[in-house]
Each structure stands twice: as C-alpha cells, then as structure tokens.
Amino acid sequence: MKTVKLGKTDLEVTRIGIGGIPIQRPPEEEAIKVIQHALDLGINFIDTALGYGDSEIRIGKAIAERREEVILATKGGWRDKKSALQHIDSSLQRLQTDYIDLWQFHNIGDFEAYEVLLKPGGAMEAAKEALEAGKIRHIGFSSHSLDVALKAVASSHFETVQFPLNFISNEAVDELVPLAKKENVGFIGMKPFAGGNLRDANLAIKYVLQFDNVVPDPGTGKVEEIEEIVNIVNSGSWELTPQEQQQMEALRNELGTQLCRQCGYCMPCPQGVVISLILIARGMRKLWPEELFNEPEWWYPKYVASGKNCIQCGECEEKCPYKLPIREMISENIEFIEGIIQRKL
Ligand code: SF4
Ligand code: SF4
Structure with missing residues (x-):
C-alpha cells in the first residue's frame, strides 16, 4: 500500500x-x-x-x-x-x-x-x-x-x-x-x-x-x-x-442540516444540556459497544437524559453555524435512546 x-x-x-x-x-x-x-x-x-x-x-x-x-x-x-x-x-x-x-x-x-x-x-x-x-x-x-x-x-x-x-x-x-x-x-x-x-x-x-x-x-x-x-x-x-460527485451532493443536501459536527460552538447550554453528545446518538449506537445504551444509569444514557432539562430557549440554535434544529433533534434522540432502553428492560 x-x-x-x-x-x-x-x-x-x-x-x-x-x-x-x-x-x-x-x-x-x-x-x-x-x-x-x-x-x-x-x-x-x-x-x-x-x-x-x-x-x-x-x-x-x-x-x-x-x-x-x-x-x-x-x-x-x-x-x-x-x-x-x-x-x-x-x-x-x-x-x-x-x-x-x-x-x-x-x-x-x-x-x-x-x-x-x-x-x-x-x-x-x-x-x-x-x-x-x-x-x-x-x-x-x-x-x-x-x-x-x-x-x-x-x-x-x-x-x-x-x-x-x-x-x-x-x-x-x-x-x-x-x-x-x-x-x-x-x-x-x-x-x-x-x-x-x-x-x-x-x-x-x-x-x-x-x-x-x-x-x-x-x-x-x-x-x-x-x-x-x-x-x-x-x-x-x-x-x-461526475455521477459520484452528484451522489455526494445529494447526501450533503440530505444530511448537512442534520449532522452535528461536535464543534461545541452551541455550548454551554444554560440548563446543562450536553448538546453535541445527544445529537450524535445514532452514530454512537452504530460504533460503540451495544451495552453502553442498555442501562439508564450508564454514562451515555445519562448524558442523553440531560436533554430533558432543555427549556427550548433556542440560544444554542442561534450559535450553531450549521443551523441545526437542535431542540427538535434533542427530543428525537432522547426518544431514540429511551426506546432502546425500554426494549432491553
Ligand atoms: S434550547 Fe435547550 S439545549 Fe438549547 S440552549 Fe436552550 S435549554 Fe439549552
Ligand atoms: S454548534 Fe451545531 S454542529 Fe456544533 S456541536 Fe453544536 S449542534 Fe453540533
């Protein structure tokens, strides 16, 4: 190589x-x-x-x-x-x-x-x-x-x-x-x-x-x-x-406003929500050990649960350079992780 x-x-x-x-x-x-x-x-x-x-x-x-x-x-x-x-x-x-x-x-x-x-x-x-x-x-x-x-x-x-x-x-x-x-x-x-x-x-x-x-x-x-x-x-x-470039462009359009880059520019949240770690829940689920998602008291589900403190003030969305719909994404990802935990109980 x-x-x-x-x-x-x-x-x-x-x-x-x-x-x-x-x-x-x-x-x-x-x-x-x-x-x-x-x-x-x-x-x-x-x-x-x-x-x-x-x-x-x-x-x-x-x-x-x-x-x-x-x-x-x-x-x-x-x-x-x-x-x-x-x-x-x-x-x-x-x-x-x-x-x-x-x-x-x-x-x-x-x-x-x-x-x-x-x-x-x-x-x-x-x-x-x-x-x-x-x-x-x-x-x-x-x-x-x-x-x-x-x-x-x-x-x-x-x-x-x-x-x-x-x-x-x-x-x-x-x-x-x-x-x-x-x-x-x-x-x-x-x-x-x-x-x-x-x-x-x-x-x-x-x-x-x-x-x-x-x-x-x-x-x-x-x-x-x-x-x-x-x-x-x-x-x-x-x-x-050219065809591959078009495929990439289509994926960019589809995922670009849904993908958290973990840059941290939206932080800190006044309510202590660990925003970027919540927004990458689906990717985490694919790459990290499955056990990490099963128990509500383990570190990752605990971080995700911090999203429940969100008061929808919108401060983070103003700071995100990628205009991500952070509040909506927090709710979706909490639901995603809680769904996994529920199925394992
Ligand atoms: S909208 Fe929610 S997550 Fe964003 S800064 Fe306000 S409380 Fe924190
Ligand atoms: S600023 Fe936007 S892209 Fe960066 S960590 Fe926050 S939500 Fe993710």
Missing part, C-alpha cells in the same frame, strides 16, 4: 490507517482478528485513545507479537501534568508496549483547554517529559473546533492534527488542510464515514483520498469492511466521477 510521511514526523504511514472506536463492539477475539487482518493487508497505522473503552487493550493483544509492524497512535484527555503522565503510562501498559509513536491531546474543545494544557504544570510538560524518556515519539492533538485547530496548527507545539474530514463535515478543507500542509503538520482525517452516518465506502474513502496530506483513519469492527476499504485504496483510481 502507498505510504505518506505524517507531516514533520519521521512516521511513514500507509495512505489509510484504522481508528479504534468500533473494535470495541465485536467479541474480543473477533476484534483482534480485524486488527491483525488490517496488518496482513498492509495497513501500518492504528489510532486509538485511552478513553475508548477497552480499545487499547484489544489493540495491545492484537499487536503484541507484531509491534514493529505498527505505527501506533493514541490519545489522552487530561490537561494537567500529573494526570497526563499517569495517562501515558496507563496507555503504554494497556497497549503492551514501551513506546507510543504518536501521543495526542484528546479533543481540545476550546481555547480554555488549549491554554491550560500549555501553561506551567499543564499536560504539555508531561508530553515533553515522556518524549525525553522515550515513552512517546511525537506529539499531536485532536479537536472538533476549527478555531482551536487553526491556532494549534499555526503554533509550533504539535506535529500532527486530527480533525473530522468527510464530504459532509468538510469545514477543514478551505483553511485547516492547507495550513497543515504549509506548516508541515501531519493531518489525520477522523470520521471519514461522518461518525457512522455514511455507508458508501467508495464515496467516503475516495473523497478523503483527494487530499494528499490527509491520512484518514476509518474505524471498523468487521473484516469485510476493512477489505473493502483497502481495495479502494489499492485501486489507485481515486478520482470522483
């Missing part, structure tokens, strides 16, 4: 990687097979996060005997030095390795979080210490906020950025993708399937491959899905036909 250098790092990654969320879904044995099959097919880049349930543990088991074949990336979400150091050690242990090729600050959501991690005693000090100690080899970040990502890429602090990129959520195309190229910051394109909302692998994968400095990392929990994706990459014919 073709490879590409990830920005200014020395990491020569395959043109596509695999993301670590959906491998939590199948039985562990099956998940291990999926990961090993991806390696057999030539993929050398795996990205996960400490926060993705047992994803790191499964990956650790799958690559235990094949560590040298893999460029391994993970993420940690704590912003202070002490917790971040613990996070890194925990990831190393779970991944059964003594080094992480790329460690990323997970989901820097706003400028406050950005400043906190960079200030004295912040998580950047932990990352630098881990770098010195050889526990990690490169430092990157992920975000859903375009403003934060633009600032972080323009700074000299990070070697890679991970940001959503698909033909519905294409906010990165105009500024962030070119800026990353100019600054030689590696670009990992998360959510090539729009968080489980796109089904056509041909369209989804070909679209992201148009950007020669973007390495998409689709998540998959099935051997046949990984085979389909690899076939598209290896075909080498990534040009989109």
Whole structure:
C-alpha cells in the first residue's frame, strides 16, 4: 500500500490507517482478528485513545507479537501534568508496549483547554517529559473546533492534527488542510464515514483520498469492511466521477442540516444540556459497544437524559453555524435512546 510521511514526523504511514472506536463492539477475539487482518493487508497505522473503552487493550493483544509492524497512535484527555503522565503510562501498559509513536491531546474543545494544557504544570510538560524518556515519539492533538485547530496548527507545539474530514463535515478543507500542509503538520482525517452516518465506502474513502496530506483513519469492527476499504485504496483510481460527485451532493443536501459536527460552538447550554453528545446518538449506537445504551444509569444514557432539562430557549440554535434544529433533534434522540432502553428492560 502507498505510504505518506505524517507531516514533520519521521512516521511513514500507509495512505489509510484504522481508528479504534468500533473494535470495541465485536467479541474480543473477533476484534483482534480485524486488527491483525488490517496488518496482513498492509495497513501500518492504528489510532486509538485511552478513553475508548477497552480499545487499547484489544489493540495491545492484537499487536503484541507484531509491534514493529505498527505505527501506533493514541490519545489522552487530561490537561494537567500529573494526570497526563499517569495517562501515558496507563496507555503504554494497556497497549503492551514501551513506546507510543504518536501521543495526542484528546479533543481540545476550546481555547480554555488549549491554554491550560500549555501553561506551567499543564499536560504539555508531561508530553515533553515522556518524549525525553522515550515513552512517546511525537506529539499531536485532536479537536472538533476549527478555531482551536487553526491556532494549534499555526503554533509550533504539535506535529500532527486530527480533525473530522468527510464530504459532509468538510469545514477543514478551505483553511485547516492547507495550513497543515504549509506548516508541515501531519493531518489525520477522523470520521471519514461522518461518525457512522455514511455507508458508501467508495464515496467516503475516495473523497478523503483527494487530499494528499490527509491520512484518514476509518474505524471498523468487521473484516469485510476493512477489505473493502483497502481495495479502494489499492485501486489507485481515486478520482470522483461526475455521477459520484452528484451522489455526494445529494447526501450533503440530505444530511448537512442534520449532522452535528461536535464543534461545541452551541455550548454551554444554560440548563446543562450536553448538546453535541445527544445529537450524535445514532452514530454512537452504530460504533460503540451495544451495552453502553442498555442501562439508564450508564454514562451515555445519562448524558442523553440531560436533554430533558432543555427549556427550548433556542440560544444554542442561534450559535450553531450549521443551523441545526437542535431542540427538535434533542427530543428525537432522547426518544431514540429511551426506546432502546425500554426494549432491553
Ligand atoms: S434550547 Fe435547550 S439545549 Fe438549547 S440552549 Fe436552550 S435549554 Fe439549552
Ligand atoms: S449542534 Fe451545531 S454548534 Fe453544536 S456541536 Fe453540533 S454542529 Fe456544533
């Protein structure tokens, strides 16, 4: 498979990687097979996060005997030095390795979080210490906020950025993708399937491959899905036909005003509603372990239940750049999750 250098790092990654969320879904044995099959097919880049349930543990088991074949990336979400150091050690242990090729600050959501991690005693000090100690080899970040990502890429602090990129959520195309190229910051394109909302692998994968400095990392929990994706990459014919462009346009029109980009611009809600996590319920349901949705007291159903505090003030809709009908979507998604819980009771 073709490879590409990830920005200014020395990491020569395959043109596509695999993301670590959906491998939590199948039985562990099956998940291990999926990961090993991806390696057999030539993929050398795996990205996960400490926060993705047992994803790191499964990956650790799958690559235990094949560590040298893999460029391994993970993420940690704590912003202070002490917790971040613990996070890194925990990831190393779970991944059964003594080094992480790329460690990323997970989901820097706003400028406050950005400043906190960079200030004295912040998580950047932990990352630098881990770098010195050889526990990690490169430092990157992920975000859903375009403003934060633009600032972080323009700074000299990070070697890679991970940001959503698909033909519905294409906010990165105009500024962030070119800026990353100019600054030689590696670009990992998360959510090539729009968080489980796109089904056509041909369209989804070909679209992201148009950007020669973007390495998409689709998540998959099935051997046949990984085979389909690899076939598209290896075909080498990534040009989109006029008919495919029309199909994409139709899907954009259909989904564009229904898809939460998790940018967080609508937050905070004065009533404490965790808006973006509620609006992605259907995608979450497809990608995360089923058990997560069964019990009302578990973290995800609890977040969704926060939507019941909505007083319909509409403040969030004024702030959403995509004009999503947030109030309506909150009600629909509460109903969706409650329906699942009811059926399981
Ligand atoms: S409409 Fe509901 S979710 Fe939106 S800001 Fe008002 S209370 Fe919060
Ligand atoms: S509802 Fe709109 S503003 Fe809020 S996270 Fe989703 S896309 Fe962003």
